[in-house]
Amino acid sequence: MREQVPTPAESLKDRARAALGQRNLVLVGLMGVGKSSIGRPVAQQLGIPFVDSDAEIERVSRMTITELFAAYGELEFRALETRVIKRLLQDGPRVVSTGGGAFIDESTRQQVKRGSLSVWLKADLDLLWNRVNRHDERPLLKTENPKQTLENLMNERYPIYQEADLAVLSRDVGKDIMVREVLAAIVEGKTAENKMP
Numbered sequence: 454m455r456e457q458v459p460t461p462a463e464s465l466k467d468r469a470r471a472a473l474g475q476r477n478l479v480l481v482g483l484m485g486v487g488k489s490s491i492g493r494p495v496a497q498q499l500g501i502p503f504v505d506s507d508a509e510i511e512r513v514s515r516m517t518i519t520e521l522f523a524a525y526g527e528l529e530f531r532a533l534e535t536r537v538i539k540r541l542l543q544d545g546p547r548v549v550s551t552g553g554g555a556f557i558d559e560s561t562r563q564q565v566k567r568g569s570l571s572v573w574l575k576a577d578l579d580l581l582w583n584r585v586n587r588h589d590e591r592p593l594l595k596t597e598n599p600k601q602t603l604e605n606l607m608n609e610r611y612p613i614y615q616e617a618d619l620a621v622l623s624r625d626v627g628k629d630i631m632v633r634e635v636l637a638a639i640v641e642g643k644t645a646e647n648k649m650p
C-alpha cells in the first residue's frame with residue numbers, strides 16, 4: 454500500500470495543533486486588526502473551540518459593549534472582562550479572541566501568560582483606521598478626533614502587546630491567508646526579535 458503524503462495545508466494545521474498542545478491560543482492586538490474575524494477559522498483549522506471574549510461578555514451581561522461602557526464605565530468593563538477571560542481560559546485548549554484592551558490590563562495579561570500561547574496581531578495605523586472607521590461600535594473611539602485617539606492607543610499599547618509570545622503582521626489580504634500566517638507563526642514560534650515589520 455502506498456504511504457499517504459500529507460498535503461502542505463494539512464501538515465501546517467497538524468503541526469500547529471501539535472505545537473499548541475494543551476495551551477489556549479489567545480489573540481491580542483488593537484481594535485480592527487482582525488482578532489474576532491480570524492479567531493474562528495483559526496480554531497476550525499486547529500480543531501478546537503473558539504470564543505470571543507467581547508461576545509461572551511455581551512452574552513453574560515445581556516448588554517452590548519457600548520451599553521456596558523455607557524452604564525458602568527471602562528473600569529467596571531475591565532473588571533468584568535478579567536473575570537470572563539479567567540473563566541474562558543480554564544477549560545482549554547481553545548482559541549480566545551480578546552478585546553483590544555484585555556491584554557493591556559495587568560491582571561488579564563498575567564492570566565494569559567499562565568498556560569496560553571498569545572499571538573499579537575499587529576498593523577499600521579492606516580489599515581486599522583480604514584477598518585474601524587466604517588463601524589460605530591467602539592466606545593473608546595467616540596472622541597473629537599478618533600484617528601488621533603487610535604494613534605495614541607497604538608503608542609501606549611504597542612510596547613505591551615510586544616510581550617505576547619508571537620506576532621503576526623495583519624494586512625489587507627484574504628482572511629484565509631491571515632489564518633495560514635497565524636498557523637505558521639505557531640509552528641515557527643516567532644519570537645520578540647522578528648516581531649517588528
Ligand SMILES: Nc1ncnc2c1ncn2[C@@H]1O[C@H](COP(=O)(O)OP(=O)(O)O)[C@@H](O)[C@H]1O
Pocket residue numbers: 482483484485486487488489490491584585624625626627628631
Ligand atoms: N484580513 C482582513 N482583510 C480585510 N478585512 C478584514 C480582515 N480581517 C478583519 N477584517 C475586517 O476588519 C474589521 C475589524 O475586524 P475584527 O475582526 O472585528 O477586529 P478586532 O476584533 O481585532 O477588533 C471587520 O469589519 C472585519 O471584517
Ligand SMILES: O=C(O)C1=C[C@@H](OP(=O)(O)O)[C@@H](O)[C@H](O)C1
Pocket residue numbers: 482483484485488489507518551552553554555590591592593
Ligand atoms: O481596545 C479596547 O479597549 C476595546 C476593544 C474592543 O474590542 P476589539 O478590539 O475586538 O474591537 C472592545 O473590547 C471594547 O470596545 C474596548
Ligand SMILES: [Mg+2]
Pocket residue numbers: 488489490507550551552
Ligand atoms: Mg473583536
